[in-house]
Amino acid sequence: MARLYAKGRVTGFKRGKRNQRVHTSLLQIEGVANQEEAQFYLGKRVAYVYTAQKAIGGSKVRIIWGKISRPHGNSGLVRSKFRQNLPAKAFGASVRVMLYPSTI
């Protein structure tokens, strides 16, 4: 199957030094180096895909869907909100940044 998503990594939760806001996750998208480039991905849907032991609806693959909401900082990181907050074990894990809703 062809890849129709950009690859990204979950770097952590939005946080200050001593408090973290688990409702917002930070994503690093491959190839995005600054805030200008990150503008393309705003609003795009994101999928955190993982597997589990128990098959639900015939599949062991599970997805937590989310959206990229805004850029984070100057270096191309991006903030995102998921339908369920991401589990902390997702840090460093891959995330799929879909190309829709498309504006081009």
Add this chain to the structure above:
Amino acid sequence: MARNQDVAPHVGKLSRSALFAKKGLYKRKFDGKPAAEAPAAAPKEKKIGGKANGSSRLIPAIRAPKFYPSEDVKAPKISRKANGGKTSTKLRSTITPGTVLILLAGRFRGKRVVFLNQLESGLLLVTGPFKVNGVPVRRVNQAYVIATSTKVDLAGVEVDAKFNDAYFTKAATSKRAGTEAAFFKDGEKEKKEFPADKAADQKSLDKQVIAAIKKTPNLDKYLGATFSLTNGQFPHLLKF
């Protein structure tokens, strides 16, 4: 004379009905016909003396105002209540009839298809063509599509008006009236045959589109190929 006052910008002190009563609009008859325009008074020609002044001048019947307010007059807010509250979906400027689109989601994700026109509902009417890449004439949402710069010249192609939103809506399935016999069947699903008239519609539409595609070398192969991202390709840097 102004009959209402503003409590805040665009918010009047009197309600719609109170204003109606105050203005005495019950006295007026509205018949839906626009008021007949008074014929514009013709400009007068005036003779002027002097050699170098031209012999005559045209003087307008209504003079230009002596006073102009220093601030612009505010335009009234555009009401969204017209047309039953429905606003037409704006079509992206990059999408024109004949544009090759990449489908991003759904059964045919990755396929390159030809855009035909936008339907009443705002969805895009699209076809593979079917022979080229297996995508039938279908509706697709703008948000799930990337418009490429490749265009097919659909100048001679006429898209039948029968392809409207009603053509694509699923036929209402009859309510299950507790048919136990059907419930306890083998579990085999009866495969419905694709309606022959729809297949014929597809063929007649695609015949024209394929003729337009054949004019450009390799365009049919391009449409048959599926789009995919590879390592080192980043969507924000790609020029579609």
